[in-house]
Amino acid sequence: MVEALREELADLTASVRAFLEWHAATGADGLPGHPSALHEALGASSPDGGPPAPRRAERGFAGLDAPSPPASRGGSDAAFAPPAQRSDAGGASPPQPERRSAAASPPQPEQRSAEAQAARPPVQAQRSPEPSPRPAVSAASAPRATAAQPVTPEERVTRLALLAEEVRTCQKCPLHEGRTHAVFSRGSPLSEIVFVGEGPGAEEDLQGEPFVGPAGQLLDKMIAAMGYPRDGVYICNIVKCRPPQNRKPEPAEMATCSPYLASQLALIKPKVIVALGATAVQGLIGTTEGITKLRGTWKLYKGTIPIMPTFHPAYLLRQPSAKREVWSDLKEVMRHLGKSAPDRG
Ligand code: SF4
CATH class of the missing domain: 3.40.470.10 (Uracil-DNA glycosylase-like domain)
Structure with missing residues:
Protein backbone atom coordinates (compact mmCIF):
# COMPACT_ATOMS: atom_id res chain seq x y z
CA MET A 1 0.00 0.00 0.00
CA VAL A 2 2.72 2.41 0.95
CA GLU A 3 4.64 1.36 -2.07
CA ALA A 4 1.67 2.04 -4.33
CA LEU A 5 1.22 5.50 -2.87
CA ARG A 6 4.88 6.17 -3.27
CA GLU A 7 4.66 5.26 -6.98
CA GLU A 8 1.54 7.38 -7.39
CA LEU A 9 3.29 10.31 -5.80
CA ALA A 10 6.33 9.89 -8.00
CA ASP A 11 4.10 9.74 -11.07
CA LEU A 12 2.26 12.86 -10.01
CA THR A 13 5.51 14.67 -9.31
CA ALA A 14 6.79 13.79 -12.79
CA SER A 15 3.63 15.10 -14.38
CA VAL A 16 3.77 18.36 -12.48
CA ARG A 17 7.41 18.79 -13.44
CA ALA A 18 6.57 18.13 -17.09
CA PHE A 19 3.78 20.68 -17.01
CA LEU A 20 6.03 23.27 -15.45
CA GLU A 21 8.66 22.64 -18.11
CA TRP A 22 6.03 22.91 -20.85
CA HIS A 23 4.74 26.11 -19.32
CA ALA A 24 8.24 27.52 -19.15
CA ALA A 25 8.88 26.54 -22.74
CA THR A 26 5.65 27.87 -24.29
CA GLY A 27 4.84 30.79 -22.05
CA ALA A 28 1.18 29.86 -22.37
CA ASP A 29 -1.26 30.93 -19.76
CA GLY A 30 -3.41 28.39 -18.13
CA LEU A 31 -3.74 24.80 -19.12
CA PRO A 32 -4.03 23.33 -22.63
CA GLY A 33 -7.63 23.35 -23.83
CA HIS A 34 -7.66 19.75 -24.95
CA PRO A 35 -6.19 16.73 -23.38
CA SER A 36 -4.55 15.71 -26.62
CA ALA A 37 -2.91 19.11 -26.85
CA LEU A 38 -1.53 18.71 -23.40
CA HIS A 39 -0.47 15.29 -24.32
CA GLU A 40 1.19 16.59 -27.41
CA ALA A 41 2.81 19.38 -25.45
CA LEU A 42 4.13 16.98 -22.91
CA GLY A 43 5.37 14.58 -25.54
CA ALA A 44 3.85 11.49 -27.00
CA SER A 45 6.17 9.22 -25.12
CA SER A 46 6.50 8.44 -21.60
CA PRO A 47 9.62 9.64 -19.87
CA ASP A 48 11.12 6.26 -20.40
CA GLY A 49 10.37 6.33 -24.16
CA GLY A 50 7.58 3.82 -23.92
CA PRO A 51 4.05 4.23 -25.22
CA PRO A 52 1.86 6.67 -23.38
CA ALA A 53 -0.18 5.25 -20.60
CA PRO A 54 -3.83 4.84 -21.59
CA ARG A 55 -4.98 6.20 -18.34
CA ARG A 56 -3.48 9.59 -19.05
CA ALA A 57 -5.87 10.14 -21.93
CA GLU A 58 -8.67 9.02 -19.74
CA ARG A 59 -7.75 11.68 -17.24
CA GLY A 60 -8.13 14.54 -19.74
CA PHE A 61 -5.92 17.59 -19.51
CA ALA A 62 -5.28 16.61 -15.95
CA GLY A 63 -3.64 13.41 -17.11
CA LEU A 64 -0.11 14.63 -16.93
CA ASP A 65 2.43 12.38 -18.44
CA ALA A 66 6.04 12.24 -17.76
CA PRO A 67 7.90 15.35 -18.78
CA SER A 68 8.90 15.54 -22.41
CA PRO A 69 11.68 17.51 -23.91
CA PRO A 70 10.73 21.15 -24.06
CA ALA A 71 8.96 21.90 -27.29
CA SER A 72 10.27 24.66 -29.38
CA ARG A 73 8.18 27.83 -29.56
CA GLY A 74 7.56 27.13 -33.14
CA GLY A 75 6.32 23.72 -32.44
CA SER A 76 4.25 25.07 -29.60
CA ASP A 77 2.75 27.82 -31.89
CA ALA A 78 1.85 25.19 -34.42
CA ALA A 79 0.18 23.17 -31.80
CA PHE A 80 -2.07 26.05 -30.73
CA ALA A 81 -2.72 27.38 -34.06
CA PRO A 82 -6.19 26.95 -35.58
CA PRO A 83 -6.62 23.77 -37.57
CA ALA A 84 -6.59 25.59 -40.84
CA GLN A 85 -3.30 27.20 -40.04
CA ARG A 86 -1.89 23.91 -38.95
CA SER A 87 -2.77 22.30 -42.23
CA ASP A 88 -1.17 25.21 -44.08
CA ALA A 89 1.89 24.80 -41.96
CA GLY A 90 2.34 21.29 -43.22
CA GLY A 91 3.38 22.46 -46.69
CA ALA A 92 4.93 25.46 -48.24
CA SER A 93 4.53 28.82 -46.59
CA PRO A 94 0.92 29.88 -46.72
CA PRO A 95 0.17 32.67 -49.13
CA GLN A 96 0.06 35.95 -47.42
CA PRO A 97 -3.42 37.50 -47.34
CA GLU A 98 -2.41 40.03 -49.92
CA ARG A 99 -1.04 37.35 -52.21
CA ARG A 100 -4.06 35.11 -51.80
CA SER A 101 -6.39 38.02 -52.39
CA ALA A 102 -4.54 39.02 -55.52
CA ALA A 103 -4.67 35.51 -56.86
CA ALA A 104 -8.34 34.89 -56.13
CA SER A 105 -9.88 38.25 -56.75
CA PRO A 106 -10.95 39.33 -60.26
CA PRO A 107 -8.68 41.65 -62.09
CA GLN A 108 -8.94 45.20 -60.99
CA PRO A 109 -10.35 47.65 -63.49
CA GLU A 110 -6.87 48.92 -64.19
CA GLN A 111 -5.62 45.41 -64.74
CA ARG A 112 -8.56 44.54 -66.92
CA SER A 113 -8.08 47.66 -68.89
CA ALA A 114 -4.41 46.95 -69.33
CA GLU A 115 -5.09 43.39 -70.32
CA ALA A 116 -7.85 44.39 -72.64
CA GLN A 117 -5.55 46.86 -74.26
CA ALA A 118 -2.88 44.23 -74.57
CA ALA A 119 -5.41 41.89 -76.15
CA ARG A 120 -6.54 44.48 -78.58
CA PRO A 121 -5.04 44.56 -81.98
CA PRO A 122 -2.76 47.45 -82.66
CA VAL A 123 -4.46 50.75 -83.03
CA GLN A 124 -3.55 50.90 -86.64
CA ALA A 125 -5.40 47.68 -87.24
CA GLN A 126 -8.54 49.11 -85.65
CA ARG A 127 -8.49 52.26 -87.60
CA SER A 128 -10.25 52.49 -90.83
CA PRO A 129 -7.81 51.76 -93.50
CA GLU A 130 -6.25 54.87 -94.82
CA PRO A 131 -7.86 55.85 -98.05
CA SER A 132 -5.66 54.45 -100.67
CA PRO A 133 -4.43 57.01 -103.07
CA ARG A 134 -6.63 57.27 -106.05
CA PRO A 135 -5.33 55.48 -108.99
CA ALA A 136 -3.99 57.97 -111.36
CA VAL A 137 -6.76 58.27 -113.89
CA SER A 138 -5.47 59.76 -116.99
S1 SF4 B 1 -10.13 72.41 -130.88
FE1 SF4 B 1 -8.43 71.03 -131.41
S2 SF4 B 1 -6.91 71.32 -129.80
FE2 SF4 B 1 -8.83 72.21 -129.06
S3 SF4 B 1 -9.76 70.57 -127.92
FE3 SF4 B 1 -10.59 70.44 -129.95
S4 SF4 B 1 -9.24 68.98 -130.98
FE4 SF4 B 1 -8.19 69.63 -129.14
Whole structure:
Protein backbone atom coordinates (compact mmCIF):
# COMPACT_ATOMS: atom_id res chain seq x y z
CA MET A 1 0.00 0.00 0.00
CA VAL A 2 2.72 2.41 0.95
CA GLU A 3 4.64 1.36 -2.07
CA ALA A 4 1.67 2.04 -4.33
CA LEU A 5 1.22 5.50 -2.87
CA ARG A 6 4.88 6.17 -3.27
CA GLU A 7 4.66 5.26 -6.98
CA GLU A 8 1.54 7.38 -7.39
CA LEU A 9 3.29 10.31 -5.80
CA ALA A 10 6.33 9.89 -8.00
CA ASP A 11 4.10 9.74 -11.07
CA LEU A 12 2.26 12.86 -10.01
CA THR A 13 5.51 14.67 -9.31
CA ALA A 14 6.79 13.79 -12.79
CA SER A 15 3.63 15.10 -14.38
CA VAL A 16 3.77 18.36 -12.48
CA ARG A 17 7.41 18.79 -13.44
CA ALA A 18 6.57 18.13 -17.09
CA PHE A 19 3.78 20.68 -17.01
CA LEU A 20 6.03 23.27 -15.45
CA GLU A 21 8.66 22.64 -18.11
CA TRP A 22 6.03 22.91 -20.85
CA HIS A 23 4.74 26.11 -19.32
CA ALA A 24 8.24 27.52 -19.15
CA ALA A 25 8.88 26.54 -22.74
CA THR A 26 5.65 27.87 -24.29
CA GLY A 27 4.84 30.79 -22.05
CA ALA A 28 1.18 29.86 -22.37
CA ASP A 29 -1.26 30.93 -19.76
CA GLY A 30 -3.41 28.39 -18.13
CA LEU A 31 -3.74 24.80 -19.12
CA PRO A 32 -4.03 23.33 -22.63
CA GLY A 33 -7.63 23.35 -23.83
CA HIS A 34 -7.66 19.75 -24.95
CA PRO A 35 -6.19 16.73 -23.38
CA SER A 36 -4.55 15.71 -26.62
CA ALA A 37 -2.91 19.11 -26.85
CA LEU A 38 -1.53 18.71 -23.40
CA HIS A 39 -0.47 15.29 -24.32
CA GLU A 40 1.19 16.59 -27.41
CA ALA A 41 2.81 19.38 -25.45
CA LEU A 42 4.13 16.98 -22.91
CA GLY A 43 5.37 14.58 -25.54
CA ALA A 44 3.85 11.49 -27.00
CA SER A 45 6.17 9.22 -25.12
CA SER A 46 6.50 8.44 -21.60
CA PRO A 47 9.62 9.64 -19.87
CA ASP A 48 11.12 6.26 -20.40
CA GLY A 49 10.37 6.33 -24.16
CA GLY A 50 7.58 3.82 -23.92
CA PRO A 51 4.05 4.23 -25.22
CA PRO A 52 1.86 6.67 -23.38
CA ALA A 53 -0.18 5.25 -20.60
CA PRO A 54 -3.83 4.84 -21.59
CA ARG A 55 -4.98 6.20 -18.34
CA ARG A 56 -3.48 9.59 -19.05
CA ALA A 57 -5.87 10.14 -21.93
CA GLU A 58 -8.67 9.02 -19.74
CA ARG A 59 -7.75 11.68 -17.24
CA GLY A 60 -8.13 14.54 -19.74
CA PHE A 61 -5.92 17.59 -19.51
CA ALA A 62 -5.28 16.61 -15.95
CA GLY A 63 -3.64 13.41 -17.11
CA LEU A 64 -0.11 14.63 -16.93
CA ASP A 65 2.43 12.38 -18.44
CA ALA A 66 6.04 12.24 -17.76
CA PRO A 67 7.90 15.35 -18.78
CA SER A 68 8.90 15.54 -22.41
CA PRO A 69 11.68 17.51 -23.91
CA PRO A 70 10.73 21.15 -24.06
CA ALA A 71 8.96 21.90 -27.29
CA SER A 72 10.27 24.66 -29.38
CA ARG A 73 8.18 27.83 -29.56
CA GLY A 74 7.56 27.13 -33.14
CA GLY A 75 6.32 23.72 -32.44
CA SER A 76 4.25 25.07 -29.60
CA ASP A 77 2.75 27.82 -31.89
CA ALA A 78 1.85 25.19 -34.42
CA ALA A 79 0.18 23.17 -31.80
CA PHE A 80 -2.07 26.05 -30.73
CA ALA A 81 -2.72 27.38 -34.06
CA PRO A 82 -6.19 26.95 -35.58
CA PRO A 83 -6.62 23.77 -37.57
CA ALA A 84 -6.59 25.59 -40.84
CA GLN A 85 -3.30 27.20 -40.04
CA ARG A 86 -1.89 23.91 -38.95
CA SER A 87 -2.77 22.30 -42.23
CA ASP A 88 -1.17 25.21 -44.08
CA ALA A 89 1.89 24.80 -41.96
CA GLY A 90 2.34 21.29 -43.22
CA GLY A 91 3.38 22.46 -46.69
CA ALA A 92 4.93 25.46 -48.24
CA SER A 93 4.53 28.82 -46.59
CA PRO A 94 0.92 29.88 -46.72
CA PRO A 95 0.17 32.67 -49.13
CA GLN A 96 0.06 35.95 -47.42
CA PRO A 97 -3.42 37.50 -47.34
CA GLU A 98 -2.41 40.03 -49.92
CA ARG A 99 -1.04 37.35 -52.21
CA ARG A 100 -4.06 35.11 -51.80
CA SER A 101 -6.39 38.02 -52.39
CA ALA A 102 -4.54 39.02 -55.52
CA ALA A 103 -4.67 35.51 -56.86
CA ALA A 104 -8.34 34.89 -56.13
CA SER A 105 -9.88 38.25 -56.75
CA PRO A 106 -10.95 39.33 -60.26
CA PRO A 107 -8.68 41.65 -62.09
CA GLN A 108 -8.94 45.20 -60.99
CA PRO A 109 -10.35 47.65 -63.49
CA GLU A 110 -6.87 48.92 -64.19
CA GLN A 111 -5.62 45.41 -64.74
CA ARG A 112 -8.56 44.54 -66.92
CA SER A 113 -8.08 47.66 -68.89
CA ALA A 114 -4.41 46.95 -69.33
CA GLU A 115 -5.09 43.39 -70.32
CA ALA A 116 -7.85 44.39 -72.64
CA GLN A 117 -5.55 46.86 -74.26
CA ALA A 118 -2.88 44.23 -74.57
CA ALA A 119 -5.41 41.89 -76.15
CA ARG A 120 -6.54 44.48 -78.58
CA PRO A 121 -5.04 44.56 -81.98
CA PRO A 122 -2.76 47.45 -82.66
CA VAL A 123 -4.46 50.75 -83.03
CA GLN A 124 -3.55 50.90 -86.64
CA ALA A 125 -5.40 47.68 -87.24
CA GLN A 126 -8.54 49.11 -85.65
CA ARG A 127 -8.49 52.26 -87.60
CA SER A 128 -10.25 52.49 -90.83
CA PRO A 129 -7.81 51.76 -93.50
CA GLU A 130 -6.25 54.87 -94.82
CA PRO A 131 -7.86 55.85 -98.05
CA SER A 132 -5.66 54.45 -100.67
CA PRO A 133 -4.43 57.01 -103.07
CA ARG A 134 -6.63 57.27 -106.05
CA PRO A 135 -5.33 55.48 -108.99
CA ALA A 136 -3.99 57.97 -111.36
CA VAL A 137 -6.76 58.27 -113.89
CA SER A 138 -5.47 59.76 -116.99
CA ALA A 139 -7.95 62.06 -118.54
CA ALA A 140 -7.00 60.57 -121.83
CA SER A 141 -8.11 57.17 -120.56
CA ALA A 142 -11.48 58.39 -119.32
CA PRO A 143 -14.13 56.03 -120.55
CA ARG A 144 -16.17 57.22 -123.40
CA ALA A 145 -19.88 57.16 -122.77
CA THR A 146 -22.12 55.68 -125.38
CA ALA A 147 -25.85 55.61 -125.76
CA ALA A 148 -25.81 51.96 -124.63
CA GLN A 149 -24.10 52.77 -121.33
CA PRO A 150 -26.51 54.35 -118.87
CA VAL A 151 -24.69 56.30 -116.20
CA THR A 152 -25.80 57.76 -112.92
CA PRO A 153 -25.83 61.53 -112.50
CA GLU A 154 -22.76 61.24 -110.30
CA GLU A 155 -20.94 59.22 -112.92
CA ARG A 156 -22.01 61.72 -115.51
CA VAL A 157 -20.50 64.59 -113.60
CA THR A 158 -17.34 62.63 -112.92
CA ARG A 159 -16.85 61.57 -116.48
CA LEU A 160 -17.54 65.01 -117.81
CA ALA A 161 -14.94 66.39 -115.41
CA LEU A 162 -12.42 63.87 -116.66
CA LEU A 163 -13.27 64.78 -120.22
CA ALA A 164 -12.90 68.48 -119.47
CA GLU A 165 -9.46 67.78 -118.06
CA GLU A 166 -8.52 65.98 -121.20
CA VAL A 167 -9.74 68.88 -123.33
CA ARG A 168 -7.83 71.33 -121.20
CA THR A 169 -4.55 69.90 -122.40
CA CYS A 170 -5.62 68.67 -125.81
CA GLN A 171 -3.27 69.34 -128.74
CA LYS A 172 -4.95 67.24 -131.35
CA CYS A 173 -5.50 70.05 -133.78
CA PRO A 174 -3.71 73.33 -134.59
CA LEU A 175 -6.31 75.37 -132.73
CA HIS A 176 -4.57 74.64 -129.45
CA GLU A 177 -1.62 76.80 -130.54
CA GLY A 178 -3.40 80.11 -130.20
CA ARG A 179 -5.70 79.45 -127.35
CA THR A 180 -5.54 80.92 -123.90
CA HIS A 181 -7.98 78.39 -122.51
CA ALA A 182 -9.72 75.45 -123.96
CA VAL A 183 -13.45 76.02 -123.44
CA PHE A 184 -15.32 72.89 -122.49
CA SER A 185 -18.78 73.86 -121.26
CA ARG A 186 -20.88 75.68 -118.76
CA GLY A 187 -24.17 74.90 -117.05
CA SER A 188 -25.83 71.79 -115.75
CA PRO A 189 -24.84 68.31 -116.92
CA LEU A 190 -28.31 67.22 -115.82
CA SER A 191 -30.11 69.56 -118.18
CA GLU A 192 -32.73 68.40 -120.65
CA ILE A 193 -31.49 70.96 -123.19
CA VAL A 194 -28.02 71.40 -124.64
CA PHE A 195 -27.15 74.53 -126.61
CA VAL A 196 -24.33 73.99 -129.09
CA GLY A 197 -22.41 76.89 -130.63
CA GLU A 198 -19.57 77.13 -133.07
CA GLY A 199 -16.48 77.86 -130.99
CA PRO A 200 -15.05 80.20 -128.36
CA GLY A 201 -14.65 83.91 -129.12
CA ALA A 202 -12.09 86.24 -127.61
CA GLU A 203 -13.87 86.66 -124.29
CA GLU A 204 -14.58 82.96 -123.94
CA ASP A 205 -10.96 82.16 -124.73
CA LEU A 206 -9.86 84.48 -121.94
CA GLN A 207 -12.34 83.24 -119.37
CA GLY A 208 -12.44 79.59 -120.35
CA GLU A 209 -16.25 79.54 -120.49
CA PRO A 210 -18.56 79.46 -123.46
CA PHE A 211 -20.94 82.30 -124.27
CA VAL A 212 -19.73 84.83 -121.75
CA GLY A 213 -19.27 87.77 -124.16
CA PRO A 214 -22.02 89.96 -125.66
CA ALA A 215 -23.46 87.02 -127.61
CA GLY A 216 -23.50 85.02 -124.45
CA GLN A 217 -25.41 87.71 -122.62
CA LEU A 218 -28.04 87.66 -125.31
CA LEU A 219 -28.20 83.88 -125.07
CA ASP A 220 -28.74 84.21 -121.34
CA LYS A 221 -31.80 86.36 -122.06
CA MET A 222 -33.12 83.74 -124.45
CA ILE A 223 -32.62 81.03 -121.84
CA ALA A 224 -34.33 83.12 -119.20
CA ALA A 225 -37.24 83.75 -121.55
CA MET A 226 -37.64 79.99 -121.83
CA GLY A 227 -37.96 79.77 -118.08
CA TYR A 228 -34.55 78.29 -117.27
CA PRO A 229 -31.93 79.70 -114.93
CA ARG A 230 -28.71 80.70 -116.63
CA ASP A 231 -26.88 77.62 -115.47
CA GLY A 232 -29.91 75.37 -115.67
CA VAL A 233 -29.02 74.34 -119.19
CA TYR A 234 -25.83 72.91 -120.69
CA ILE A 235 -23.86 74.99 -123.20
CA CYS A 236 -20.86 73.94 -125.29
CA ASN A 237 -19.31 74.34 -128.74
CA ILE A 238 -18.33 72.30 -131.76
CA VAL A 239 -14.66 73.14 -131.23
CA LYS A 240 -13.19 73.79 -127.84
CA CYS A 241 -10.40 76.16 -128.83
CA ARG A 242 -10.74 79.59 -130.34
CA PRO A 243 -9.97 79.79 -134.08
CA PRO A 244 -7.67 82.68 -134.95
CA GLN A 245 -9.47 85.98 -135.66
CA ASN A 246 -12.74 84.23 -134.88
CA ARG A 247 -12.71 82.52 -138.27
CA LYS A 248 -14.92 79.54 -138.92
CA PRO A 249 -13.29 76.25 -137.82
CA GLU A 250 -11.93 74.10 -140.61
CA PRO A 251 -13.75 70.84 -141.34
CA ALA A 252 -10.64 68.93 -140.19
CA GLU A 253 -10.59 70.85 -136.91
CA MET A 254 -14.24 70.16 -136.38
CA ALA A 255 -13.80 66.49 -137.18
CA THR A 256 -10.83 66.21 -134.85
CA CYS A 257 -12.69 67.85 -132.00
CA SER A 258 -16.03 66.16 -132.60
CA PRO A 259 -15.42 63.13 -130.32
CA TYR A 260 -15.43 65.45 -127.35
CA LEU A 261 -18.84 66.80 -128.24
CA ALA A 262 -20.08 63.30 -128.97
CA SER A 263 -19.01 62.19 -125.52
CA GLN A 264 -20.65 65.18 -123.89
CA LEU A 265 -23.94 64.49 -125.58
CA ALA A 266 -23.74 60.76 -124.91
CA LEU A 267 -23.26 61.43 -121.22
CA ILE A 268 -25.90 64.11 -120.87
CA LYS A 269 -28.49 62.55 -123.17
CA PRO A 270 -30.53 65.74 -123.53
CA LYS A 271 -34.08 65.71 -124.79
CA VAL A 272 -33.33 68.49 -127.23
CA ILE A 273 -30.26 70.03 -128.81
CA VAL A 274 -30.50 73.65 -129.89
CA ALA A 275 -27.92 74.24 -132.64
CA LEU A 276 -26.85 77.89 -132.73
CA GLY A 277 -25.80 78.82 -136.26
CA ALA A 278 -24.88 77.00 -139.43
CA THR A 279 -21.54 75.72 -138.18
CA ALA A 280 -23.16 74.08 -135.20
CA VAL A 281 -25.66 72.25 -137.38
CA GLN A 282 -22.90 71.25 -139.75
CA GLY A 283 -20.78 69.93 -136.91
CA LEU A 284 -23.68 67.92 -135.52
CA ILE A 285 -25.22 66.39 -138.61
CA GLY A 286 -22.73 67.17 -141.37
CA THR A 287 -25.10 69.18 -143.57
CA THR A 288 -23.81 72.13 -145.57
CA GLU A 289 -27.18 73.82 -145.93
CA GLY A 290 -27.50 77.43 -144.81
CA ILE A 291 -29.03 78.26 -141.46
CA THR A 292 -31.76 80.36 -143.00
CA LYS A 293 -33.10 77.25 -144.62
CA LEU A 294 -32.41 74.93 -141.72
CA ARG A 295 -33.73 76.96 -138.82
CA GLY A 296 -37.08 76.09 -137.36
CA THR A 297 -37.05 72.53 -138.76
CA TRP A 298 -36.34 69.50 -136.62
CA LYS A 299 -33.30 67.38 -137.33
CA LEU A 300 -31.95 64.34 -135.55
CA TYR A 301 -28.56 63.83 -133.96
CA LYS A 302 -27.35 60.26 -134.49
CA GLY A 303 -30.93 59.30 -135.16
CA THR A 304 -31.93 59.78 -131.51
CA ILE A 305 -31.81 63.33 -130.19
CA PRO A 306 -33.97 66.05 -131.80
CA ILE A 307 -32.04 69.10 -132.99
CA MET A 308 -33.59 72.52 -133.40
CA PRO A 309 -31.39 74.75 -135.63
CA THR A 310 -31.69 78.48 -135.10
CA PHE A 311 -29.67 81.65 -135.57
CA HIS A 312 -26.52 82.24 -133.55
CA PRO A 313 -26.85 84.99 -130.90
CA ALA A 314 -23.90 86.78 -132.51
CA TYR A 315 -25.99 87.06 -135.68
CA LEU A 316 -28.87 88.50 -133.66
CA LEU A 317 -26.55 91.21 -132.38
CA ARG A 318 -25.97 92.24 -135.96
CA GLN A 319 -29.50 91.45 -137.11
CA PRO A 320 -31.88 92.07 -134.19
CA SER A 321 -34.91 91.60 -136.41
CA ALA A 322 -34.08 87.90 -136.53
CA LYS A 323 -34.95 87.56 -132.87
CA ARG A 324 -38.57 86.89 -133.83
CA GLU A 325 -37.56 83.75 -135.74
CA VAL A 326 -35.28 82.62 -132.95
CA TRP A 327 -38.04 83.05 -130.42
CA SER A 328 -40.35 81.07 -132.62
CA ASP A 329 -37.77 78.27 -132.78
CA LEU A 330 -37.33 78.29 -129.00
CA LYS A 331 -41.06 78.12 -128.46
CA GLU A 332 -41.11 75.06 -130.67
CA VAL A 333 -38.48 73.52 -128.44
CA MET A 334 -40.58 74.28 -125.39
CA ARG A 335 -43.62 72.76 -126.99
CA HIS A 336 -41.61 69.66 -127.66
CA LEU A 337 -40.63 69.55 -124.00
CA GLY A 338 -44.21 70.11 -122.91
CA LYS A 339 -43.51 73.58 -121.53
CA SER A 340 -45.39 76.80 -122.13
CA ALA A 341 -43.79 80.19 -122.64
CA PRO A 342 -45.13 83.73 -122.84
CA ASP A 343 -45.78 84.91 -126.37
CA ARG A 344 -43.12 87.54 -126.92
CA GLY A 345 -43.83 88.08 -130.57
S1 SF4 B 1 -10.13 72.41 -130.88
FE1 SF4 B 1 -10.59 70.44 -129.95
S2 SF4 B 1 -9.24 68.98 -130.98
FE2 SF4 B 1 -8.43 71.03 -131.41
S3 SF4 B 1 -6.91 71.32 -129.80
FE3 SF4 B 1 -8.83 72.21 -129.06
S4 SF4 B 1 -9.76 70.57 -127.92
FE4 SF4 B 1 -8.19 69.63 -129.14
